[in-house]
Amino acid sequence: MSRVGKKPITIPSGVTVTIGDKELEVKGPKGTLKTPIPNGIKFTQEDGTLTAVRENDDQAAFHGLARALANNAVVGVTEGFKKDMDVVGVGYKADVQGKKILFSLGYSHPIEYPLPDGIEAKTERVNTKATVNQYQTTITLTGIDRQKLGQVAAELNRLRKPDAYKGKGVRYADKLYRLKPGKTGK
Numbered sequence: 353m354s355r356v357g358k359k360p361i362t363i364p365s366g367v368t369v370t371i372g373d374k375e376l377e378v379k380g381p382k383g384t385l386k387t388p389i390p391n392g393i394k395f396t397q398e399d400g401t402l403t404a405v406r407e408n409d410d411q412a413a414f415h416g417l418a419r420a421l422a423n424n425a426v427v428g429v430t431e432g433f434k435k436d437m438d439v440v441g442v443g444y445k446a447d448v449q450g451k452k453i454l455f456s457l458g459y460s461h462p463i464e465y466p467l468p469d470g471i472e473a474k475t476e477r478v479n480t481k482a483t484v485n486q487y488q489t490t491i492t493l494t495g496i497d498r499q500k501l502g503q504v505a506a507e508l509n510r511l512r513k514p515d516a517y518k519g520k521g522v523r524y525a526d527k528l529y530r531l532k533p534g535k536t537g538k
Contacts, residue, residue: 355416356415356416356419356420357404357406357412357415357416357418357419359419360401360402360403361401361402361403361419361422361423361426362400362401363397363400363401363402363426364380364426364430366380366381366430367379367380367381367426367429367430368380369397369402369426371395371396371397372389373389374388374389375387375388375389376388376389376395376422376425378422378425378426378428378429379429380426380428380429380430381429381430382428382429382430382431382432382496383428383429383470383496384429385425385428385429385496385497386425387421387422387424387425388421389418390411390414390417390418391411391414392406392407392408392410392411392414393405393406393407393411393414393415393418394406394407395418395422402422402426404418404419404422424498424499427498428495428496428497428498429496432494432495432496433494433495433496433497433498433501434492434493434494435492435493435494435501435502435505435524436490436491436492436493436524436525436526437490437491437492437493437505437508437509437522437523437524437525438488438489438490438491438522438523438524438525439455439457439488439489439490439491439521439522439523440488440514440519440520440521440523441457441458441512441518441520441521442520443456443458444456444457444458444489444512444520444521445477445487445489446475446489446491447475448473448474448475448491451466451467452464452465452466452467453465453467453473453475453491453508455511455512455522457511457512457521457522458512458520463511465507465508465511467504468500468504470495470496470497470500471493471494471495471497471500471501471504472493472494472495473491473492473493473494474491474492474494475489475490475491475492476489476490476492477489477490478490490525491508493505493508505524508522509521509522509523509524514529516531516532517531517532517534518531519531
């Protein structure tokens with residue numbers, strides 16, 4: 353029994369949903385997204401709501417998945433998604449230049465990351481210490497496709513994983529990182 357799959361999706365005004373055999377196409381003010389429909393799941397559209405219905409209980413796991421993917425497509429074309437990343441460390445920085453991000457992460461060379469289509473990035477430098485000129489760079493990623501946005505954020509995180517002792521690296525802004533004590537710490 354899928355509680356997520358049974359919830360109806362409210363379709364806002366300005367959004368059109370086209371139900372096909374294998375995929376769902378959602379058009380809105382921010383763009384167009386296509387979502388696959390698993391076998392055994394059917395979508396029905398009535399009175400501004402979209403409902404996922406499964407044929408039998410063998411597709412129970414796919415029922416919630418199909419509904420969640422369709423809801424993410426509707427939210428993406430209306431509001432969009434946003435993910436914040438922090439670049440923490442002395443001398444670590446990031447700059448957006450057109451459709452690419454240039455990183456300086458303590459390696460012997462700068463790292464150039466090309467942004468895929470549909471993903472935009474902005475950087476902002478914030479002074480973290482009032483007495484010392486120590487800056488932290490925040491990268492704000494935006495896009496309409498939630499899966500692609502999460503993939504880009506994961507790839508940026510892998511460029512320099514956060515250190516376990518000082519927390520230096522490319523980190524998710526909303527994640528709590530526990531730091532290990534050093535040799536003298538208890």
